[in-house]
Amino acid sequence: MDSFEFNKIAMAVLGTAFLVMGLNFAADGLFHAEIPEQKGYAIEIAEADTSSESEEPAGPAFDPVEPLLASADAGAGEGVFKKCAACHSVDAGGANKVGPALYGVVNRDIASIDGFSYSGALKEYGEGKQWTYESLNGFLWKPKTYVKGTSMGFGGIKKVEDRANLIAYLREQAESPAELPAQ
Numbered sequence: 095m096d097s098f099e100f101n102k103i104a105m106a107v108l109g110t111a112f113l114v115m116g117l118n119f120a121a122d123g124l125f126h127a128e129i130p131e132q133k134g135y136a137i138e139i140a141e142a143d144t145s146s147e148s149e150e151p152a153g154p155a156f157d158p159v160e161p162l163l164a165s166a167d168a169g170a171g172e173g174v175f176k177k178c179a180a181c182h183s184v185d186a187g188g189a190n191k192v193g194p195a196l197y198g199v200v201n202r203d204i205a206s207i208d209g210f211s212y213s214g215a216l217k218e219y220g221e222g223k224q225w226t227y228e229s230l231n232g233f234l235w236k237p238k239t240y241v242k243g244t245s246m247g248f249g250g251i252k253k254v255e256d257r258a259n260l261i262a263y264l265r266e267q268a269e270s271p272a273e274l275p276a277q
């Protein structure tokens with residue numbers, strides 16, 4: 095082998111070595127991934143603030159029912175409840191259907207009916223909370239917006255008067271109806 099040929103081989107070897115090194119660098123840059131400290135994805139869930147009254151989730155506002163309740167028409171609310179009756183009983187001792195029994199639901203602990211299989215979303219939302227006029231109003235306005243992930247398959251009741259009448263009716267379906275909100 096003359097020195098010229100040797101040089102050619104040496105250059106080829108060197109060239110290959112550089113190429114491999116280069117590729118290594120490139121691959122490192124391309125595929126180097128930060129190893130997260132915690133496994134899985136971090137999902138930020140806003141902590142529900144139970145210490146304050148303002149637990150309205152962000153999003154389009156809905157009209158409050160509180161000012162309407164004193165003069166609301168529970169009889170008309172019974173009519174509105176027809177939309178719910180396929181899935182809910184509301185009489186004393188009523189059974190769970192597709193949805194949980196609703197007798198005495200005003201001021202009742204959220205997601206608290208034994209033997210009903212609530213969604214994780216409602217259980218989480220309701221942790222340590224009761225159904226107030228405010229939260230019932232929000233939930234019945236747009237269930238899936240107010241409690242994201244709820245399994246209640248119902249679009250909601252748009253008109254605040256209808257919600258007020260319905261909630262007035264629900265309030266009366268209880269052993270001792272909850273106090274009306276202070277005016």
Ligand code: HEC
Nearest residue numbers: 177178181192193194204205212213216244245246247248
């Ligand atoms: C298609 C069936 C369906 C209809 C219609 C429906 N609901 Fe529900 N409802 C459910 C289900 C299922 C749940 C449980 C939701 C969950 O676990 O996320 C539920 C939960 C509720 C809760 C929470 C009860 C608790 O124990 O915490 C209230 C209050 C409620 N519904 C009221 C109503 C009212 C009032 C109407 C009528 C305007 C209505 N629902 C219409 C299926 C329905």
